[in-house]
Amino acid sequence: MSKKPAAIRGTNDFVKDEAARFDHVVDTFRRVARQFNFRPVHIPVFEQTSVFARSLGETTDVVSKEMYTFEDRSGDSVTLRPEFTAGIARAYISNGWQQHGLMKLSAWGPCFRYERPQKGRFRQFHQLDAEMLGAGEPMHDVELLAFGQQLLEDLGVAGNVSLQLNTLGDPDSRAAWQAALLAYFRRHEDALSADSRERLERNPLRILDSKDEGDRRVVAEAPIIDEFLTDDAKGWFDRVQGGLSVARIDFERNMRLVRGLDYYRHTAFEFVTDALGAQGTVLAGGRYDGLVEAMGGAPTPAIGWAAGIERLAMLVDGVNEDPIDVALVPMNEAAEHVGLSLLNALRSGGGVSGETFARGNMKKRMQRADASGAALALVIGESELQKKAVQVKDMSEGDQTSVAFGDLGFIGGYLAERRLRVMEGEGESMPAFSAWFAANKVRSK
Ligand code: ATP
Numbered sequence: 305m306s307k308k309p310a311a312i313r314g315t316n317d318f319v320k321d322e323a324a325r326f327d328h329v330v331d332t333f334r335r336v337a338r339q340f341n342f343r344p345v346h347i348p349v350f351e352q353t354s355v356f357a358r359s360l361g362e363t364t365d366v367v368s369k370e371m372y373t374f375e376d377r378s379g380d381s382v383t384l385r386p387e388f389t390a391g392i393a394r395a396y397i398s399n400g401w402q403q404h405g406l407m408k409l410s411a412w413g414p415c416f417r418y419e420r421p422q423k424g425r426f427r428q429f430h431q432l433d434a435e436m437l438g439a440g441e442p443m444h445d446v447e448l449l450a451f452g453q454q455l456l457e458d459l460g461v462a463g464n465v466s467l468q469l470n471t472l473g474d475p476d477s478r479a480a481w482q483a484a485l486l487a488y489f490r491r492h493e494d495a496l497s498a499d500s501r502e503r504l505e506r507n508p509l510r511i512l513d514s515k516d517e518g519d520r521r522v523v524a525e526a527p528i529i530d531e532f533l534t535d536d537a538k539g540w541f542d543r544v545q546g547g548l549s550v551a552r553i554d555f556e557r558n559m560r561l562v563r564g565l566d567y568y569r570h571t572a573f574e575f576v577t578d579a580l581g582a583q584g585t586v587l588a589g590g591r592y593d594g595l596v597e598a599m600g601g602a603p604t605p606a607i608g609w610a611a612g613i614e615r616l617a618m619l620v621d622g623v624n625e626d627p628i629d630v631a632l633v634p635m636n637e638a639a640e641h642v643g644l645s646l647l648n649a650l651r652s653g654g655g656v657s658g659e660t661f662a663r664g665n666m667k668k669r670m671q672r673a674d675a676s677g678a679a680l681a682l683v684i685g686e687s688e689l690q691k692k693a694v695q696v697k698d699m700s701e702g703d704q705t706s707v708a709f710g711d712l713g714f715i716g717g718y719l720a721e722r723r724l725r726v727m728e729g730e731g732e733s734m735p736a737f738s739a740w741f742a743a744n745k746v747r748s749k
Pocket residue numbers: 387417419424425426427428429430431583584585586587588589610611612613614615
Protein backbone atom coordinates (compact mmCIF):
# COMPACT_ATOMS: atom_id res chain seq x y z
CA MET A 305 0.00 0.00 0.00
CA SER A 306 1.28 3.47 -0.79
CA LYS A 307 1.79 6.06 1.91
CA LYS A 308 -1.20 8.24 2.74
CA PRO A 309 -1.00 11.71 1.22
CA ALA A 310 -0.41 14.42 3.82
CA ALA A 311 -1.71 17.98 3.89
CA ILE A 312 0.72 20.87 3.87
CA ARG A 313 1.63 21.96 7.39
CA GLY A 314 -0.49 24.84 8.62
CA THR A 315 -3.44 24.14 6.32
CA ASN A 316 -6.88 22.94 7.38
CA ASP A 317 -9.56 20.61 6.08
CA PHE A 318 -12.95 21.56 7.48
CA VAL A 319 -16.17 19.56 7.27
CA LYS A 320 -19.38 19.33 9.31
CA ASP A 321 -19.71 21.77 12.21
CA GLU A 322 -16.32 23.37 11.59
CA ALA A 323 -17.28 24.06 7.99
CA ALA A 324 -20.68 25.30 9.13
CA ARG A 325 -19.08 27.78 11.54
CA PHE A 326 -16.69 28.99 8.84
CA ASP A 327 -19.57 29.50 6.39
CA HIS A 328 -21.63 31.21 9.06
CA VAL A 329 -18.83 33.77 9.53
CA VAL A 330 -18.67 34.41 5.78
CA ASP A 331 -22.48 34.55 5.36
CA THR A 332 -22.76 37.00 8.23
CA PHE A 333 -19.95 39.13 6.81
CA ARG A 334 -21.61 39.29 3.40
CA ARG A 335 -24.94 40.25 4.92
CA VAL A 336 -23.50 42.97 7.14
CA ALA A 337 -21.31 44.25 4.28
CA ARG A 338 -24.48 44.65 2.23
CA GLN A 339 -26.14 46.56 5.08
CA PHE A 340 -23.21 48.98 5.19
CA ASN A 341 -23.07 49.15 1.37
CA PHE A 342 -19.60 47.62 1.05
CA ARG A 343 -19.72 46.11 -2.45
CA PRO A 344 -17.86 42.92 -3.39
CA VAL A 345 -14.46 43.13 -5.06
CA HIS A 346 -12.74 40.08 -6.53
CA ILE A 347 -8.99 40.19 -6.96
CA PRO A 348 -6.32 37.59 -7.74
CA VAL A 349 -4.84 35.26 -5.16
CA PHE A 350 -1.37 36.15 -6.42
CA GLU A 351 0.37 39.30 -7.54
CA GLN A 352 3.79 40.38 -8.66
CA THR A 353 6.00 40.16 -5.59
CA SER A 354 6.73 43.88 -5.74
CA VAL A 355 3.06 44.68 -5.04
CA PHE A 356 3.36 43.24 -1.53
CA ALA A 357 7.02 44.07 -0.96
CA ARG A 358 6.43 47.77 -1.70
CA SER A 359 3.09 48.09 -0.02
CA LEU A 360 3.79 46.17 3.17
CA GLY A 361 7.42 47.29 3.40
CA GLU A 362 10.62 45.25 3.38
CA THR A 363 11.07 45.62 7.14
CA THR A 364 7.82 43.94 8.15
CA ASP A 365 7.69 40.34 9.33
CA VAL A 366 5.26 39.50 6.56
CA VAL A 367 7.61 40.59 3.77
CA SER A 368 10.90 39.62 5.36
CA LYS A 369 9.90 36.17 6.66
CA GLU A 370 6.38 35.08 5.82
CA MET A 371 5.67 35.42 2.10
CA TYR A 372 5.09 32.51 -0.26
CA THR A 373 7.19 33.77 -3.15
CA PHE A 374 8.21 31.80 -6.21
CA GLU A 375 9.23 32.20 -9.81
CA ASP A 376 6.63 31.22 -12.37
CA ARG A 377 7.63 29.47 -15.58
CA SER A 378 8.58 32.71 -17.27
CA GLY A 379 10.90 33.62 -14.41
CA ASP A 380 8.69 36.38 -12.94
CA SER A 381 8.60 36.60 -9.17
CA VAL A 382 5.05 36.15 -7.90
CA THR A 383 3.67 35.94 -4.37
CA LEU A 384 0.55 34.35 -2.90
CA ARG A 385 -1.34 37.15 -1.19
CA PRO A 386 -0.57 37.47 2.53
CA GLU A 387 -3.46 39.98 2.86
CA PHE A 388 -5.93 41.91 0.68
CA THR A 389 -5.13 45.60 1.03
CA ALA A 390 -2.10 45.65 -1.28
CA GLY A 391 -3.92 43.78 -4.06
CA ILE A 392 -6.97 46.02 -3.79
CA ALA A 393 -4.77 49.14 -3.91
CA ARG A 394 -2.99 47.67 -6.96
CA ALA A 395 -6.35 47.00 -8.65
CA TYR A 396 -7.54 50.52 -7.77
CA ILE A 397 -4.52 51.97 -9.54
CA SER A 398 -4.43 49.52 -12.48
CA ASN A 399 -8.10 50.11 -13.29
CA GLY A 400 -8.38 53.82 -12.54
CA TRP A 401 -11.05 53.24 -9.92
CA GLN A 402 -10.58 56.73 -8.49
CA GLN A 403 -13.12 57.72 -11.18
CA HIS A 404 -15.78 56.12 -8.96
CA GLY A 405 -15.19 58.51 -6.06
CA LEU A 406 -15.59 56.87 -2.67
CA MET A 407 -15.33 53.07 -3.04
CA LYS A 408 -16.48 50.83 -0.22
CA LEU A 409 -15.28 47.32 -0.95
CA SER A 410 -15.50 43.94 0.73
CA ALA A 411 -13.69 40.72 -0.04
CA TRP A 412 -12.91 37.40 1.59
CA GLY A 413 -10.75 34.43 0.76
CA PRO A 414 -7.52 32.57 1.44
CA CYS A 415 -4.26 34.29 2.42
CA PHE A 416 -0.86 32.69 2.79
CA ARG A 417 1.91 33.31 5.28
CA TYR A 418 4.83 31.09 6.16
CA GLU A 419 4.38 31.15 9.94
CA ARG A 420 4.86 28.65 12.73
CA PRO A 421 1.51 26.85 12.83
CA GLN A 422 -0.31 26.92 16.18
CA LYS A 423 -3.79 27.54 17.52
CA GLY A 424 -5.30 30.35 15.45
CA ARG A 425 -2.20 30.70 13.28
CA PHE A 426 -1.96 28.88 9.98
CA ARG A 427 -0.05 29.02 6.71
CA GLN A 428 -3.18 29.11 4.64
CA PHE A 429 -5.80 31.07 6.53
CA HIS A 430 -8.78 33.13 5.42
CA GLN A 431 -9.56 36.77 5.85
CA LEU A 432 -12.60 38.96 5.68
CA ASP A 433 -11.61 42.34 4.33
CA ALA A 434 -13.24 45.77 4.22
CA GLU A 435 -11.72 48.81 2.55
CA MET A 436 -12.84 52.39 1.91
CA LEU A 437 -10.83 54.16 -0.78
CA GLY A 438 -11.25 57.88 -1.38
CA ALA A 439 -12.47 58.17 2.21
CA GLY A 440 -11.10 61.44 3.59
CA GLU A 441 -13.32 62.14 6.60
CA PRO A 442 -13.08 61.05 10.24
CA MET A 443 -16.68 59.86 9.90
CA HIS A 444 -15.42 57.26 7.43
CA ASP A 445 -13.27 55.83 10.22
CA VAL A 446 -16.35 55.63 12.42
CA GLU A 447 -18.40 53.94 9.69
CA LEU A 448 -15.69 51.36 9.06
CA LEU A 449 -15.44 50.60 12.77
CA ALA A 450 -19.23 50.38 13.03
CA PHE A 451 -19.15 47.71 10.31
CA GLY A 452 -16.58 45.71 12.30
CA GLN A 453 -18.54 46.11 15.52
CA GLN A 454 -21.83 45.08 13.89
CA LEU A 455 -20.18 42.01 12.38
CA LEU A 456 -18.89 40.90 15.78
CA GLU A 457 -22.28 41.55 17.38
CA ASP A 458 -24.15 39.59 14.72
CA LEU A 459 -21.70 36.73 15.16
CA GLY A 460 -22.47 36.81 18.88
CA VAL A 461 -18.81 37.30 19.82
CA ALA A 462 -18.83 41.02 20.69
CA GLY A 463 -19.03 40.20 24.41
CA ASN A 464 -15.65 38.44 24.26
CA VAL A 465 -13.95 41.11 22.20
CA SER A 466 -12.82 44.63 22.97
CA LEU A 467 -11.82 47.45 20.66
CA GLN A 468 -8.42 49.02 21.17
CA LEU A 469 -7.84 52.33 19.48
CA ASN A 470 -4.88 54.58 18.82
CA THR A 471 -3.82 57.36 16.53
CA LEU A 472 -0.54 57.61 14.66
CA GLY A 473 -1.21 61.23 13.81
CA ASP A 474 -0.39 62.89 10.50
CA PRO A 475 3.08 62.68 8.90
CA ASP A 476 4.39 65.63 10.94
CA SER A 477 3.19 64.28 14.28
CA ARG A 478 4.42 60.87 13.44
CA ALA A 479 7.89 62.03 12.34
CA ALA A 480 8.32 64.02 15.56
CA TRP A 481 7.12 61.09 17.67
CA GLN A 482 9.35 58.67 15.83
CA ALA A 483 12.41 60.89 16.36
CA ALA A 484 11.62 61.15 20.09
CA LEU A 485 11.13 57.38 20.32
CA LEU A 486 14.38 56.72 18.54
CA ALA A 487 16.27 59.02 20.91
CA TYR A 488 14.56 57.42 23.92
CA PHE A 489 15.20 53.84 22.80
CA ARG A 490 18.83 54.67 22.01
CA ARG A 491 19.24 55.85 25.60
CA HIS A 492 17.84 52.53 26.78
CA GLU A 493 19.37 50.32 24.16
CA ASP A 494 21.08 48.09 26.74
CA ALA A 495 17.73 47.11 28.23
CA LEU A 496 16.22 46.14 24.86
CA SER A 497 16.05 42.61 23.45
CA ALA A 498 18.27 41.71 20.52
CA ASP A 499 15.21 41.76 18.24
CA SER A 500 14.31 45.23 19.32
CA ARG A 501 17.86 46.53 18.97
CA GLU A 502 17.61 45.44 15.37
CA ARG A 503 14.18 47.08 15.02
CA LEU A 504 15.69 50.29 16.36
CA GLU A 505 17.43 50.99 13.08
CA ARG A 506 14.87 49.49 10.74
CA ASN A 507 11.45 50.19 12.24
CA PRO A 508 11.55 51.66 15.78
CA LEU A 509 7.75 51.90 16.11
CA ARG A 510 7.59 48.11 16.09
CA ILE A 511 9.36 48.02 19.44
CA LEU A 512 6.15 49.35 20.96
CA ASP A 513 4.33 46.08 20.34
CA SER A 514 7.17 43.79 21.37
CA LYS A 515 6.04 40.94 23.60
CA ASP A 516 9.43 40.74 25.38
CA GLU A 517 9.24 41.51 29.14
CA GLY A 518 12.34 43.70 29.19
CA ASP A 519 11.17 45.63 26.12
CA ARG A 520 7.82 46.18 27.75
CA ARG A 521 9.40 47.81 30.80
CA VAL A 522 11.27 50.22 28.51
CA VAL A 523 8.18 50.83 26.40
CA ALA A 524 6.08 51.67 29.48
CA GLU A 525 8.05 54.91 29.95
CA ALA A 526 8.45 55.75 26.26
CA PRO A 527 7.15 59.06 24.85
CA ILE A 528 3.53 58.84 23.67
CA ILE A 529 2.08 60.20 20.44
CA ASP A 530 -0.18 62.67 22.28
CA GLU A 531 2.79 64.89 23.07
CA PHE A 532 3.48 65.28 19.36
CA LEU A 533 0.06 65.53 17.75
CA THR A 534 -0.42 68.56 15.53
CA ASP A 535 -3.70 70.44 15.94
CA ASP A 536 -4.99 68.83 12.75
CA ALA A 537 -4.12 65.33 13.89
CA LYS A 538 -5.60 65.91 17.33
CA GLY A 539 -8.75 67.34 15.73
CA TRP A 540 -9.07 64.24 13.57
CA PHE A 541 -8.69 61.87 16.49
CA ASP A 542 -11.18 63.87 18.57
CA ARG A 543 -13.78 63.63 15.82
CA VAL A 544 -13.26 59.87 15.47
CA GLN A 545 -13.63 59.37 19.22
CA GLY A 546 -16.70 61.63 19.29
CA GLY A 547 -18.26 59.69 16.42
CA LEU A 548 -17.60 56.40 18.16
CA SER A 549 -19.32 57.49 21.33
CA VAL A 550 -22.36 58.75 19.40
CA ALA A 551 -22.45 55.37 17.61
CA ARG A 552 -22.15 53.70 21.05
CA ILE A 553 -19.01 51.82 20.09
CA ASP A 554 -16.92 51.26 23.21
CA PHE A 555 -13.16 51.39 22.93
CA GLU A 556 -10.05 51.51 25.03
CA ARG A 557 -7.14 53.75 24.19
CA ASN A 558 -4.01 51.67 23.60
CA MET A 559 -0.98 53.91 23.17
CA ARG A 560 1.23 51.00 22.20
CA LEU A 561 -0.89 50.00 19.25
CA VAL A 562 1.02 50.84 16.05
CA ARG A 563 1.23 50.04 12.42
CA GLY A 564 4.85 50.12 11.38
CA LEU A 565 4.75 51.77 7.99
CA ASP A 566 5.04 55.36 6.88
CA TYR A 567 1.85 55.42 4.90
CA TYR A 568 -0.28 54.65 7.94
CA ARG A 569 -1.93 57.76 9.36
CA HIS A 570 -4.31 58.63 12.13
CA THR A 571 -6.59 55.82 13.22
CA ALA A 572 -5.21 52.36 14.09
CA PHE A 573 -7.30 49.73 15.86
CA GLU A 574 -7.64 46.09 16.85
CA PHE A 575 -10.55 44.08 18.17
CA VAL A 576 -8.95 41.64 20.61
CA THR A 577 -10.08 38.73 22.74
CA ASP A 578 -8.39 36.74 25.46
CA ALA A 579 -10.33 33.61 24.49
CA LEU A 580 -7.77 32.50 21.89
CA GLY A 581 -4.51 32.59 23.82
CA ALA A 582 -1.70 34.48 22.15
CA GLN A 583 -3.62 34.76 18.85
CA GLY A 584 -6.01 37.30 20.33
CA THR A 585 -6.48 39.77 17.48
CA VAL A 586 -9.56 38.90 15.48
CA LEU A 587 -10.04 42.06 13.44
CA ALA A 588 -7.50 44.81 12.83
CA GLY A 589 -6.98 47.81 10.62
CA GLY A 590 -6.28 51.45 10.20
CA ARG A 591 -6.01 54.45 7.97
CA TYR A 592 -3.46 54.20 5.17
CA ASP A 593 -3.72 57.54 3.40
CA GLY A 594 -0.24 57.31 1.87
CA LEU A 595 -0.41 53.83 0.37
CA VAL A 596 -2.00 54.35 -3.05
CA GLU A 597 0.36 57.23 -3.74
CA ALA A 598 3.38 55.22 -2.57
CA MET A 599 2.35 52.50 -5.04
CA GLY A 600 2.26 54.94 -7.94
CA GLY A 601 -1.35 56.15 -7.87
CA ALA A 602 -2.92 59.50 -7.05
CA PRO A 603 -3.03 60.61 -3.40
CA THR A 604 -6.00 58.67 -1.99
CA PRO A 605 -7.19 58.76 1.62
CA ALA A 606 -8.20 55.25 2.63
CA ILE A 607 -8.98 53.06 5.59
CA GLY A 608 -9.65 49.37 6.04
CA TRP A 609 -9.65 46.29 8.23
CA ALA A 610 -9.09 42.57 7.95
CA ALA A 611 -10.35 39.77 10.17
CA GLY A 612 -9.26 36.16 10.51
CA ILE A 613 -12.13 33.83 9.58
CA GLU A 614 -10.70 30.83 11.46
CA ARG A 615 -10.24 32.90 14.63
CA LEU A 616 -13.82 34.19 14.42
CA ALA A 617 -15.12 30.71 13.65
CA MET A 618 -13.42 29.41 16.83
CA LEU A 619 -15.33 32.02 18.86
CA VAL A 620 -18.83 31.53 17.45
CA ASP A 621 -21.12 29.31 19.43
CA GLY A 622 -24.08 27.14 18.63
CA VAL A 623 -23.63 27.03 14.87
CA ASN A 624 -24.03 23.48 13.61
CA GLU A 625 -24.35 21.83 10.30
CA ASP A 626 -27.95 22.18 9.06
CA PRO A 627 -29.77 18.84 8.91
CA ILE A 628 -31.72 18.04 5.75
CA ASP A 629 -35.48 18.68 5.64
CA VAL A 630 -36.62 15.46 4.03
CA ALA A 631 -35.37 11.87 3.96
CA LEU A 632 -36.70 9.86 1.05
CA VAL A 633 -37.05 6.17 1.95
CA PRO A 634 -38.15 4.05 -1.04
CA MET A 635 -38.89 0.37 -0.51
CA ASN A 636 -37.96 -0.76 -4.00
CA GLU A 637 -36.43 0.52 -7.19
CA ALA A 638 -39.66 1.65 -8.83
CA ALA A 639 -40.45 3.61 -5.66
CA GLU A 640 -36.95 5.07 -5.73
CA HIS A 641 -37.49 6.44 -9.25
CA VAL A 642 -40.85 7.97 -8.43
CA GLY A 643 -39.55 9.23 -5.09
CA LEU A 644 -36.58 10.95 -6.69
CA SER A 645 -38.75 12.95 -9.03
CA LEU A 646 -40.98 13.94 -6.12
CA LEU A 647 -37.91 14.97 -4.12
CA ASN A 648 -36.55 16.97 -7.03
CA ALA A 649 -39.90 18.74 -7.38
CA LEU A 650 -39.72 19.69 -3.67
CA ARG A 651 -36.12 20.86 -4.07
CA SER A 652 -36.79 23.09 -7.05
CA GLY A 653 -40.18 24.32 -5.94
CA GLY A 654 -39.79 25.11 -2.28
CA GLY A 655 -36.12 25.26 -1.43
CA VAL A 656 -36.45 21.94 0.39
CA SER A 657 -33.28 19.94 1.08
CA GLY A 658 -33.34 16.16 0.97
CA GLU A 659 -31.45 12.91 0.63
CA THR A 660 -32.35 9.41 -0.50
CA PHE A 661 -31.88 6.42 1.80
CA ALA A 662 -32.18 3.41 -0.50
CA ARG A 663 -29.37 1.08 0.63
CA GLY A 664 -29.66 -1.80 3.09
CA ASN A 665 -32.83 -3.36 4.49
CA MET A 666 -35.83 -1.25 5.51
CA LYS A 667 -34.73 -1.09 9.13
CA LYS A 668 -31.30 0.25 8.12
CA ARG A 669 -32.88 2.75 5.76
CA MET A 670 -35.14 4.12 8.48
CA GLN A 671 -32.27 4.24 10.98
CA ARG A 672 -30.13 6.22 8.58
CA ALA A 673 -33.02 8.52 7.72
CA ASP A 674 -33.48 9.11 11.44
CA ALA A 675 -29.79 9.76 12.03
CA SER A 676 -29.78 12.33 9.24
CA GLY A 677 -31.81 14.66 11.42
CA ALA A 678 -34.42 15.13 8.69
CA ALA A 679 -37.72 16.60 9.89
CA LEU A 680 -39.83 14.35 7.66
CA ALA A 681 -39.35 10.96 6.04
CA LEU A 682 -41.17 10.22 2.79
CA VAL A 683 -41.74 6.47 2.69
CA ILE A 684 -42.83 4.94 -0.61
CA GLY A 685 -43.62 1.23 -1.17
CA GLU A 686 -45.73 -0.80 -3.53
CA SER A 687 -49.08 0.22 -2.07
CA GLU A 688 -48.09 3.92 -2.09
CA LEU A 689 -47.19 3.64 -5.77
CA GLN A 690 -50.63 2.21 -6.45
CA LYS A 691 -52.44 4.88 -4.42
CA LYS A 692 -50.16 7.60 -5.86
CA ALA A 693 -49.38 8.79 -2.38
CA VAL A 694 -46.43 8.91 0.04
CA GLN A 695 -46.36 8.06 3.73
CA VAL A 696 -45.04 11.13 5.49
CA LYS A 697 -43.49 10.37 8.83
CA ASP A 698 -42.80 13.22 11.23
CA MET A 699 -39.43 12.16 12.62
CA SER A 700 -39.69 13.97 15.93
CA GLU A 701 -43.37 13.19 16.66
CA GLY A 702 -43.43 9.72 15.13
CA ASP A 703 -46.89 10.16 13.57
CA GLN A 704 -47.55 9.15 9.95
CA THR A 705 -50.01 10.32 7.38
CA SER A 706 -50.63 9.61 3.72
CA VAL A 707 -50.19 12.50 1.27
CA ALA A 708 -51.27 12.25 -2.38
CA PHE A 709 -48.58 13.05 -4.95
CA GLY A 710 -50.74 16.00 -6.00
CA ASP A 711 -50.65 17.41 -2.46
CA LEU A 712 -46.87 17.44 -2.26
CA GLY A 713 -46.89 21.24 -2.10
CA PHE A 714 -48.14 20.92 1.50
CA ILE A 715 -44.84 19.34 2.46
CA GLY A 716 -42.96 22.37 1.15
CA GLY A 717 -45.45 24.62 2.95
CA TYR A 718 -45.06 22.78 6.25
CA LEU A 719 -41.27 22.92 6.08
CA ALA A 720 -41.27 26.62 5.19
CA GLU A 721 -43.49 27.43 8.18
CA ARG A 722 -41.36 25.27 10.42
CA ARG A 723 -38.16 27.03 9.29
CA LEU A 724 -39.76 30.37 10.04
CA ARG A 725 -40.79 29.33 13.54
CA VAL A 726 -37.35 27.86 14.26
CA MET A 727 -35.78 31.13 13.10
CA GLU A 728 -38.01 33.02 15.50
CA GLY A 729 -37.03 30.64 18.28
CA GLU A 730 -40.49 29.06 18.37
CA GLY A 731 -39.69 25.74 16.75
CA GLU A 732 -41.36 23.93 19.65
CA SER A 733 -44.73 25.44 18.78
CA MET A 734 -44.82 23.76 15.35
CA PRO A 735 -47.56 21.11 15.23
CA ALA A 736 -46.80 17.57 14.06
CA PHE A 737 -47.10 17.12 10.31
CA SER A 738 -50.27 15.01 10.29
CA ALA A 739 -52.25 17.55 12.35
CA TRP A 740 -50.91 20.49 10.35
CA PHE A 741 -51.68 18.73 7.07
CA ALA A 742 -55.22 17.81 8.10
CA ALA A 743 -55.97 21.40 9.13
CA ASN A 744 -54.41 23.01 6.05
CA LYS A 745 -55.85 20.50 3.64
CA VAL A 746 -59.36 21.24 4.94
CA ARG A 747 -58.74 24.97 4.77
CA SER A 748 -57.62 24.70 1.14
CA LYS A 749 -60.82 23.00 0.06
P1 ATP B 1 -0.75 38.56 14.46
O1 ATP B 1 -0.29 39.65 15.37
O2 ATP B 1 -1.72 37.60 15.11
O3 ATP B 1 0.36 37.89 13.71
P2 ATP B 1 -1.07 40.28 12.21
O4 ATP B 1 -0.83 41.64 12.75
O5 ATP B 1 -0.01 39.62 11.45
O6 ATP B 1 -1.63 39.31 13.35
P3 ATP B 1 -2.91 41.26 10.22
O7 ATP B 1 -1.88 41.31 9.16
O8 ATP B 1 -3.39 42.53 10.81
O9 ATP B 1 -2.42 40.29 11.38
O10 ATP B 1 -4.14 40.37 9.70
C1 ATP B 1 -5.48 40.59 10.12
C2 ATP B 1 -6.07 39.38 10.81
O11 ATP B 1 -5.87 38.19 10.08
C3 ATP B 1 -5.46 39.07 12.16
O12 ATP B 1 -6.01 39.88 13.15
C4 ATP B 1 -5.85 37.61 12.34
O13 ATP B 1 -7.20 37.52 12.80
C5 ATP B 1 -5.75 37.08 10.94
N1 ATP B 1 -4.47 36.40 10.74
C6 ATP B 1 -3.27 36.96 10.44
N2 ATP B 1 -2.33 36.03 10.28
C7 ATP B 1 -2.95 34.82 10.48
C8 ATP B 1 -2.50 33.45 10.43
N3 ATP B 1 -1.26 33.12 10.13
N4 ATP B 1 -3.42 32.48 10.70
C9 ATP B 1 -4.70 32.80 11.00
N5 ATP B 1 -5.17 34.06 11.05
C10 ATP B 1 -4.30 35.07 10.78
